[in-house]
Amino acid sequence: MEAIGNIVSLLFFPGGLFVIFAGLMYEWLDHKIIARSQNRIGPRWFQPIADAIKLLTKEEIVPDGVNPVLFAILPLIALAGALTAALYVPMAGLKPAYSFAGDLIVTVYMLSLLTLSIGLAGANAKERFSLVGSTRALTQLFAYEAPFLLALLGPAIAAGSWQISEIVAYTETHTWMMILQPIGFVVALIGLMGKLELPPFDSPEAETEIVAGALTEYSGRGLAIFHLGKGAELIIGLTLITAFYMGGVSNPVWFLVKTVGLLAVLAALQSLMTRLRIDQTVGMWWRYGALLVLLQWLIIVVVQLV
Amino acid sequence: MMLEMTQKEEKFIIPIGPQHPALKEPGHFEFAVDGELVTDATVRLGYVHRGIEKGAEARNWNQNLYLVERICGICSHIHAFTYARGVERLAEVEVPPRAQAIRVLVAELERIHSHMLWFGVAAHEAGFDTLFMFSWRDRETIMDILEGLTGNRVNYSANVLGGVKFDVTDEHRKTILEAVDFMEKRTKHYLNVVTTDAMFLQRTRGIGVANLQQAHRLGILGPTARASGVKRDVRVDAPYSAYKQFPIKMVVETAGDLEARFVVRLKELFESYRLIREILNNMPEGDLQVKRFPRRIKPGEVISRVEAPRGEVFYYIRSNGGEMPERLKVRTPTMMNMASVLAMAVGHQLADMPMLLVGIDPCFSCNDRGVAICNSKGDHDQWTWERLRQHGIDFYAEKV
Amino acid sequence: MLSEPITPVEDLLKQAEAILIPWIPEEAIQGLDDGYPLMLNYTDRRIKVTGTGFPDCLDVNVSAEELLTVIQTLLDNDWGYLATITGVDLGVEAGEIEVLYHFCHGTAVVTLSVKVPRENPVVPSICGIIPSASFYERELLEMFGVTITNTPNTDHLFLPDNWPDNTYPLRKDFVMHAN
Numbered sequence: 001m002e003a004i005g006n007i008v009s010l011l012f013f014p015g016g017l018f019v020i021f022a023g024l025m026y027e028w029l030d031h032k033i034i035a036r037s038q039n040r041i042g043p044r045w046f047q048p049i050a051d052a053i054k055l056l057t058k059e060e061i062v063p064d065g066v067n068p069v070l071f072a073i074l075p076l077i078a079l080a081g082a083l084t085a086a087l088y089v090p091m092a093g094l095k096p097a098y099s100f101a102g103d104l105i106v107t108v109y110m111l112s113l114l115t116l117s118i119g120l121a122g123a124n125a126k127e128r129f130s131l132v133g134s135t136r137a138l139t140q141l142f143a144y145e146a147p148f149l150l151a152l153l154g155p156a157i158a159a160g161s162w163q164i165s166e167i168v169a170y171t172e173t174h175t176w177m178m179i180l181q182p183i184g185f186v187v188a189l190i191g192l193m194g195k196l197e198l199p200p201f202d203s204p205e206a207e208t209e210i211v212a213g214a215l216t217e218y219s220g221r222g223l224a225i226f227h228l229g230k231g232a233e234l235i236i237g238l239t240l241i242t243a244f245y246m247g248g249v250s251n252p253v254w255f256l257v258k259t260v261g262l263l264a265v266l267a268a269l270q271s272l273m274t275r276l277r278i279d280q281t282v283g284m285w286w287r288y289g290a291l292l293v294l295l296q297w298l299i300i301v302v303v304q305l306v
Numbered sequence: 307m308m309l310e311m312t313q314k315e316e317k318f319i320i321p322i323g324p325q326h327p328a329l330k331e332p333g334h335f336e337f338a339v340d341g342e343l344v345t346d347a348t349v350r351l352g353y354v355h356r357g358i359e360k361g362a363e364a365r366n367w368n369q370n371l372y373l374v375e376r377i378c379g380i381c382s383h384i385h386a387f388t389y390a391r392g393v394e395r396l397a398e399v400e401v402p403p404r405a406q407a408i409r410v411l412v413a414e415l416e417r418i419h420s421h422m423l424w425f426g427v428a429a430h431e432a433g434f435d436t437l438f439m440f441s442w443r444d445r446e447t448i449m450d451i452l453e454g455l456t457g458n459r460v461n462y463s464a465n466v467l468g469g470v471k472f473d474v475t476d477e478h479r480k481t482i483l484e485a486v487d488f489m490e491k492r493t494k495h496y497l498n499v500v501t502t503d504a505m506f507l508q509r510t511r512g513i514g515v516a517n518l519q520q521a522h523r524l525g526i527l528g529p530t531a532r533a534s535g536v537k538r539d540v541r542v543d544a545p546y547s548a549y550k551q552f553p554i555k556m557v558v559e560t561a562g563d564l565e566a567r568f569v570v571r572l573k574e575l576f577e578s579y580r581l582i583r584e585i586l587n588n589m590p591e592g593d594l595q596v597k598r599f600p601r602r603i604k605p606g607e608v609i610s611r612v613e614a615p616r617g618e619v620f621y622y623i624r625s626n627g628g629e630m631p632e633r634l635k636v637r638t639p640t641m642m643n644m645a646s647v648l649a650m651a652v653g654h655q656l657a658d659m660p661m662l663l664v665g666i667d668p669c670f671s672c673n674d675r676g677v678a679i680c681n682s683k684g685d686h687d688q689w690t691w692e693r694l695r696q697h698g699i700d701f702y703a704e705k706v
Numbered sequence: 707m708l709s710e711p712i713t714p715v716e717d718l719l720k721q722a723e724a725i726l727i728p729w730i731p732e733e734a735i736q737g738l739d740d741g742y743p744l745m746l747n748y749t750d751r752r753i754k755v756t757g758t759g760f761p762d763c764l765d766v767n768v769s770a771e772e773l774l775t776v777i778q779t780l781l782d783n784d785w786g787y788l789a790t791i792t793g794v795d796l797g798v799e800a801g802e803i804e805v806l807y808h809f810c811h812g813t814a815v816v817t818l819s820v821k822v823p824r825e826n827p828v829v830p831s832i833c834g835i836i837p838s839a840s841f842y843e844r845e846l847l848e849m850f851g852v853t854i855t856n857t858p859n860t861d862h863l864f865l866p867d868n869w870p871d872n873t874y875p876l877r878k879d880f881v882m883h884a885n
Contacts, residue, residue: 038439128320132339132656199433200505207327208431208660210320274505275433277657278342352864359849360875525787525838538787544813609763609808609815611789622792622806637790645841 009087009097019086023231024048026238026263033267048231055224063217065126074117074124075218075225081113082232089239090168092252099165104156107164108149111195111236114229115141118204121226122214133213136278137204140194143282144201147289148191150297154184155244157300164243172248183296185245187289192237193266194285196230200273201281238262320656322663324353330427335663339656347651349644362634367393367603368467370631377636379460380423383409383416384614385636386465391546392610392623393467397603403548403590405469410548411585412455412464413612414578415482418489419448420615421571424667425496428568431660432509437499444492447485454481469595479586486579493575500568510564514650514662517562524646527639528617530666533570534562540613552584567665602629616640616667640668718814719764725783726766726776726816765817770829773820777807777835786811788832791842793850795824795878803827803850803877822852831857849876 010016027048035042062068087097088107096103115137122134155177156162159170171177178185194201205213212218215226242249242258249255276284320339324332332353338346358377362370371393375386387409394401401409422445429437449459455478456462456471464470474482500506516526521534531538535558541549542556557573559566603625610621617639626632643666650662768776780786786809794804805827807818820829831854832839843854844863851874854860862869874880 038436039443040439128318132320132342135341199435202433203657206433206657208433209322209657211327271436273434274503274509275657276505276508277655279655280508350861350863352862352866355864357875360880522787523837525836609817611810611815618789618810620789620808620810622790622808624794633792633794635790635792635794637792641790641841642838645838 010083013091015083015086015097019083019091019232019235020228021049022092023228023233023235024052026235026259027231029260029263030234030267030270033264034271037268037271052224052228055219055227056221058220060220060222063125063127066124066217070120070124071222074121075222075229078114078117079225079229079232081110081117082229082236085110085236086232088164089236090164090243090249090255091235091239092249092255094252096165099163102162104152104162104164104167105149107236107240108152111233112141112145114226114233115195117229118214118226121218121222122216125214125217127217129210129212129216130214132210133204133216136210137197137214139278140197140201140204140281143285144191144194144289147187147285147293148195150290150293151184151188151191152240152244154181154293154296154300157297157304164240168243168248171244172250176247177245181245181296181300183292183299185241187293187296188241188245189262189266190289192241193269194281195237196234198266199270200276202275203278203281206275235259322659329663331668333668335659337651337656337659342656344651344654344656344659347648349648351644359634359636362631364630366629367601367631370634371465371467372463374634374636375461375463375465377638380420381416381614381616381619382461383412383464384612384619386463387413387547388610388612388614388619388621389623389634390465390467391612392608392621393603395610396606396608396623396625397467397600399468399596399599401469401547401596402593403551404473404592405594406548407552407585407590408470408472408474408594409465410552411474411582412452412462412470414582414585415448415452415455416462417578417615418575419445419452420667421575422448424571424615424664425568428661428664431664432506434506437496437506441496444489447488451478451482451485454478466595466599468599469593471594473594474586474589479589482586483583486582490576490579493572493579497569497572500565500572507565509658509661510568513564513658514654514665515561515563516646516650518560520649521562521646524649525642526646526666527642528614528667529557529570529574530567530643530646531617532557533559533566535560538618540611540618544611546612548585551590552581552588554581564661564665571667602627614639617643640666644668718812719816721783722764722780722785722811722814722816725779725785726764763815763817765819768818768820770820770822773807773818774830774832774835776818777832780809780816781835785809786814786816788836788839788842789815791839791846793846793852793876795850795876796821797878798824801825803852805829805846805852807832827852828855829853830855833858848874850874851877 012018025045025048028043028045031047032042062071085107088099088103088110090096119134119138119141122130122137125131153162155171156167158174158177158180159167161167161170174180193199197204203209205215210216215223218226238259239249239255242255242262246258246262249258318339320337321334322337323329323334334350334353336348336350337344358373362373365373371386371389374389375382377385422441426438426441426445429435429441452462453459455474456464464472500510516524516530516534518535521531521536526534526536527538537556537558539554539556540546541554545553554577557570557577559570605625605627607622607624610623612619619639620635620637622633622635622637623631624633647662647666647668651659654662766776789808789810792806792808794806796802796804801824802821803824805820805822807820809816809818822829827850829852831843833843834856840857840859841863843857844859844861846852847854847857847860848862848865848869851872865875
């Protein structure tokens with residue numbers, strides 16, 4: 001019986017197909033909101049699904065000079081990382097499928113696997129755009145990762161636990177963390193944008209400079225899987241931030257309302273901003289992001305002591 | 307010097323073009339980079355070389371008017387204007403004042419749509435797509451006006467030798483004035499955005515600086531030069547056509563960076579709006595064309611210079627007394643400005659390259675002008691489109 | 707900002723003449739009133755007349771050897787900027803190629819004309835004085851086959867890399883074989 005439960009949670013819900021499908025829907029919503037704010041009509045609801053199906057059915061071209069095993073396996077690692085992370089978060093407002101003390105750290109690093117895989121995929125190729133893209137992707141990873149993690153740890157310290165389910169239980173019964181820890185919330189939100197390489201942090205895939213960045217050489221299946229991984233990361237990131245900072249996600253309706261609200265904020269930020277150069281991104285994170293989050297920590301510690 | 311030498315030996319080259327998302331037209335740039343820093347830049351042009359200068363020698367004076375109009379898709383009117391003005395001077399034909407006013411009117415409308423197009427592209431290169439979408443939406447009002455006036459969105463064919471083809475009616479006047487009011491409001495907004503948006507300024511302020519001396523040395527032209535403090539605008543320096551009756555003020559900035567290039571172009575638009583209103587309110591009466599324009603033009607040479615949206619367009623026309631020109635030389639502003647990009651590129655970040663390139667508002671078609679297809683065997687001849695198509699089909703059939 | 711008053715074209719051309727006087731043949735200057743009418747009376751040079759009836763161009767014939775000195779003199783006196791370099795093939799019979807250096811200053815245009823033999827056309831590079839002329843010289847080289855001594859770059863600019871040697875499309879004897 002437990003085996004069936006495990007398989008279901010891995011393949012259908014909350015991991016597997018549910019995350020992939022929901023990721024595509026959230027991606028559509030993101031595109032649609034940006035399009036509307038740019039005075040465009042935007043795609044229809046099934047566009048991301050159609051794109052994914054189209055890419056999955058297309059021939060995958062393995063370029064000369066790459067390690068073919070690595071080339072094929074990196075997208076899978078990226079997606080697997082994202083789907084594994086989905087098992088530890090309160091997806092759709094339900095209890096996480098698995099839980100243990102310290103699973104927050106595991107989840108955050110599972111999410112980083114995607115960026116790491118993209119970086120490696122770019123470095124694996126001989127293409128110059130890929131190389132520059134992968135350098136930028138990894139540089140950016142080092143820039144946002146620490147502040148993002150520290151920002152997520154803020155509520156964890158408040159709750160006195162590094163287990164996601166316990167933190168959520170704590171945030172559900174207390175005032176919204178975004179009011180108590182506004183700095184941490186802002187850093188976490190912007191960190192999520194950096195993680196997902198959304199504008200203004202899209203220099204790793206700036207099409208006007210380096211075409212498609214690290215994934216320039218990817219086509220067909222590999223590209224589709226990376227794409228699905230990104231969608232999964234989007235929804236997991238949104239879930240984590242809503243669960244931690246926006247009063248938890250006690251049921252599916254609240255989950256939907258809160259995550260969509262957060263996504264709208266993300267989309268608005270994207271359509272308002274100019275792409276930052278990679279040096280500006282790194283500068284911004286270490287100069288402001290890291291300091292701000294440390295300040296937040298200081299405040300938390302002081303408040304708890306008092 | 308030694309440092310440069312060693313870098314050259316192991317340089318990592320990022321190619322931009324001929325086909326690249328940053329370029330709306332084909333051109334090939336190679337940037338040698340050290341990490342993200344650009345250490346060297348070269349350019350290769352000619353991907354849209356159509357042999358127009360040669361072609362002009364085999365067409366009569368009238369046909370050439372339509373040929374030169376196809377040099378560029380954005381500033382098509384300017385080329386026809388420059389050519390017609392040169393040929394009219396050579397033939398000693400006086401163009402009626404109303405026709406001259408209409409020519410300038412279309413030229414200024416074209417400047418607006420060209421600058422708005424550039425503005426959108428530049429915003430896109432900076433990764434600011436919202437601004438890109440909005441500016442192109444607003445540009446449509448001008449495109450609609452041009453379509454209403456001339457029947458075409460591009461290649462308006464407004465000119466004939468000795469005048470213009472169409473008249474500006476009261477109805478046109480009303481719609482144009484309304485559109486200009488709208489555009490003025492929008493341009494004010496955009497000027498505010500490019501000078502105050504902190505994120506955008508990070509990508510433009512202090513980037514790609516060409517000071518006055520450099521601008522002179524590199525021979526930069528047009529708005530790009532005026533952003534560096536070079537007081538050079540043919541409309542002011544050597545007023546031609548209706549610019550004599552409707553003078554224009556030169557817009558000059560001194561910073562010489564990308565921000566200044568944005569500001570100069572946007573401020574120029576206000577001058578264009580003012581001029582358009584002035585022309586429409588004081589339109590001279592009279593004929594649209596001269597009664598007769600000679601088929602043959604007496605021997606001689608003429609230089610015709612006109613300020614295009616991107617800078618000075620220079621035509622040298624020589625007639626040998628026949629029905630066709632002996633020589634037609636076209637020098638477009640992009641040619642000079644392109645060279646400046648290569649000089650400015652060194653020392654900047656790779657991420658700044660698209661912005662720098664776009665900052666001069668390059669027009670590759672203008673630049674290349676010049677269909678002769680050449681194969682590797684060394685014999686050259688002109689291929690028809692059909693033959694080229696067939697060649698492509700055969701080539702791939704063999705490959706499989 | 708307000709634009710400065712325009713210098714009349716006559717003054718500009720007078721300045722140019724004063725600068726270029728060493729290269730204007732003596733017989734052209736003799737028997738003339740001082741100053742401006744010089745150009746109008748000088749028949750050897752081509753004076754272009756605009757539709758409104760005033761000349762705005764001054765053409766001076768210069769030999770290839772003197773070219774650099776003349777351009778240097780113009781620049782030293784801060785007169786104008788190089789607009790472009792035009793090549794004109796005068797035809798097989800004439801046996802010459804004319805290279806025109808156009809300098810613009812306000813309304814006025816000074817054109818320095820260098821005639822070189824068609825068989826062996828050689829002009830010196832002016833990139834030492836005006837670095838931005840490199841593109842024009844490359845164009846002149848590939849379109850007319852004019853050898854430019856000391857030019858920094860002789861690569862093709864517009865024509866394809868595999869364009870046949872010694873084929874110069876803007877020469878009059880170049881024939882396009884249309885199908």
